[in-house]
Amino acid sequence: MDEKRCGCWAVLKRGVGVGGSSSCKSRSDSAPTTIPRSSLVYDAAETRYLNASNREMCPPNEARPSSDAPPNCTEPKCQLLQFTFQELKSATGNFRPDSILGEGGFGYVFKGWIEENGTAPAKPGSGITVAVKSLKPDGLQGHREWVAEVGFLGQLHHPNLVKLIGYCIEDDQRLLVYEFMTRGSLENHLFRRAIPLPWSNRIKIALGAAKGLAFLHGNPEPVIYRDFKTSNILLDSEYNAKLSDFGLAKAGPQGDKTHVSTRVVGTYGYAAPEYVMTGHLTSKSDVYSFGVVLLEILTGRRSMDKKRPSGEQNLVTWARTYLADKRKLYQIVDPRLELNYSIKGVQKVSQLAYSCLGRDPKSRPTVDEVVKVLTPLQDLNDFAILSCNSRLYQQGRRKKKPELTQQRSFVAQSRSVRDSPVMNNGSGKQHC
Ligand SMILES: Nc1ncnc2c1ncn2[C@@H]1O[C@H](COP(=O)(O)OP(=O)(O)OP(=O)(O)O)[C@@H](O)[C@H]1O
Numbered sequence: 001m002d003e004k005r006c007g008c009w010a011v012l013k014r015g016v017g018v019g020g021s022s023s024c025k026s027r028s029d030s031a032p033t034t035i036p037r038s039s040l041v042y043d044a045a046e047t048r049y050l051n052a053s054n055r056e057m058c059p060p061n062e063a064r065p066s067s068d069a070p071p072n073c074t075e076p077k078c079q080l081l082q083f084t085f086q087e088l089k090s091a092t093g094n095f096r097p098d099s100i101l102g103e104g105g106f107g108y109v110f111k112g113w114i115e116e117n118g119t120a121p122a123k124p125g126s127g128i129t130v131a132v133k134s135l136k137p138d139g140l141q142g143h144r145e146w147v148a149e150v151g152f153l154g155q156l157h158h159p160n161l162v163k164l165i166g167y168c169i170e171d172d173q174r175l176l177v178y179e180f181m182t183r184g185s186l187e188n189h190l191f192r193r194a195i196p197l198p199w200s201n202r203i204k205i206a207l208g209a210a211k212g213l214a215f216l217h218g219n220p221e222p223v224i225y226r227d228f229k230t231s232n233i234l235l236d237s238e239y240n241a242k243l244s245d246f247g248l249a250k251a252g253p254q255g256d257k258t259h260v261s262t263r264v265v266g267t268y269g270y271a272a273p274e275y276v277m278t279g280h281l282t283s284k285s286d287v288y289s290f291g292v293v294l295l296e297i298l299t300g301r302r303s304m305d306k307k308r309p310s311g312e313q314n315l316v317t318w319a320r321t322y323l324a325d326k327r328k329l330y331q332i333v334d335p336r337l338e339l340n341y342s343i344k345g346v347q348k349v350s351q352l353a354y355s356c357l358g359r360d361p362k363s364r365p366t367v368d369e370v371v372k373v374l375t376p377l378q379d380l381n382d383f384a385i386l387s388c389n390s391r392l393y394q395q396g397r398r399k400k401k402p403e404l405t406q407q408r409s410f411v412a413q414s415r416s417v418r419d420s421p422v423m424n425n426g427s428g429k430q431h432c
C-alpha cells in the first residue's frame with residue numbers, strides 16, 4: 001500500500017516522529033490524583049482549560065506522550081489521504097477570507113473543493129466540498145491535538161462521527177481535511193441564528209450526538225471524547241449530527257480499571273466537576289457534558305454566559321432547581337420555541353438532563369441508556385401549542401366571542417393546566 005496516500009497513526013509515527021517517546025512522557029500521567037483548582041488556567045480563547053503544570057508541552061516532533069496515544073491504527077481501516085500544502089491552498093482559493101467557515105482554538109476552518117478521486121484541488125462548486133482546518137502556527141498544544149485527531153478519526157468510522165478525509169503535514173504546516181457539513185455547528189443553530197431550531201430537530205440532533213458518543217464508549221477499545229459541546233456537533237443537510245474534534249479524546253479505562261488519571265483539559269462549562277477536581281476521567285464525564293448540551297438544547301441558553309445576571313451565568317447551577325420541579329419545568333424551555341414543543345418530550349428531556357448532571361458519576365446513566373430514552377421522543381406530537389389551541393376552541397364553543405382577558409382567566413381557572421406550559425412558558429408569559 002502507498003504509505004503517502006494512506007496516512008494513519010502508524011505512518012505518521014514513522015514519518016514525522018510524533019509517536020510516543022519515553023523522553024517526552026507527560027508529567028500528568030504520574031501526577032497526584034488531586035489537582036488543585038487553582039492550577040487550572042485558561043487558554044487564549046478563555047474557554048478551554050489545561051492543568052497549569054502540564055501546559056509545557058514537549059517539542060513538536062515528539063509531542064505525543066505514549067499514554068495519550070490512540071488505539072493502534074490497523075492499515076485496512078485507515079484510508080486517510082495525505083495532501084500537500086499547495087493542494088489545500090488551491091482547494092480553498094488561497095485560504096480566502098470569504099471561505100472561512102469558522103474559527104476555533106486550533107485555527108481557521110475554510111471551505112474548499114477537491115477532485116472526487118484523490119487529493120487534487122477542484123474548481124469551486126465541483127468535485128467534493130470539504131472543510132479544511134489549519135493549525136495556527138504557534139500552537140504546540142495544537143500539534144498534539146492534530147495528531148490525536150488523525151489517530152482517532154483515521155480509524156473510527158460511524159454515521160455520527162464527522163469523516164476525516166485526510167491531512168497535510170509539511171514543515172510547520174498542519175491541516176486536516178473533513179467532509180463538509182452543510183449546516184455547520186449546533187452552536188450556530190442554537191445561539192446565532194434568527195430562526196429558532198425546531199423542537200423535532202433538537203431531538204434528532206441530541207439523539208444523533210448520543211449515538212456518536214455511544215459508539216465511542218462501546219468501542220472494543222473505549223474512547224472518552226472529553227470535548228462534548230455544541231460547537232463540536234456538526235450538522236448535515238438533514239440535521240444528522242456528527243461529532244467532530246477528537247484532539248482531546250482519550251483511550252478509556254481497560255480491564256478492571258475504573259478510570260484514567262490524566263491532565264485536565266476540556267471546555268469550561270461542560271466538563272464534569274469530579275474530573276476538573278481530581279483528573280479522574282471516566283465515560284461518565286462525557287455523560288455529564290452531554291447533560292450540559294441537553295440543557296442548552298432545552299433552554300436555548302449557553303452553558304456559560306457572562307452577559308446574564310450573576311445567578312444565571314452558569315446554566316447547570318441555574319437550571320438544576322427547575323429541572324427537579326415538574327411544575328417549574330416549563331419556565332426554562334427556550335422561549336423562542338413559544339409553545340412549539342412536545343410536553344412529554346420536555347419532561348423526558350429534563351429528567352434525562354437532570355440524571356446526566358448527577359453529582360455522583362455513578363448515578364449518571366450510560367450513553368446507551370440515554371439513546372434509549374431519546375429514541376421514542378422523536379415521534380411525540382403532543383405539542384403544547386395544540387393543547388393550547390384545543391382549549392381555546394372549547395372555550396370558544398362555550399362562550400361565543402371571548403375577550404383575550406376572559407381566555408386567560410379561563411386558563412387560570414382550569415386546574416388541570418396549572419402546571420402546564422400554557423401557564424408556564426419560558427418567557428414567563430402566558431401564550432394562551
Ligand atoms: N466539517 C465541517 N463542516 C462545516 N463547518 C465546519 C466543519 N468543521 C468545523 N466547521 C465550522 O468551523 C467552526 C470552528 O470549528 P473548530 O472545531 O475549529 O472550533 P470550535 O469547535 O468552534 O472551538 P474549539 O476549538 O474550542 O473546539 C465550527 O464551529 C463550525 O462552524
Ligand SMILES: [Mg+2]
Binds near residue numbers: 104232244245
Ligand atoms: Mg470544534
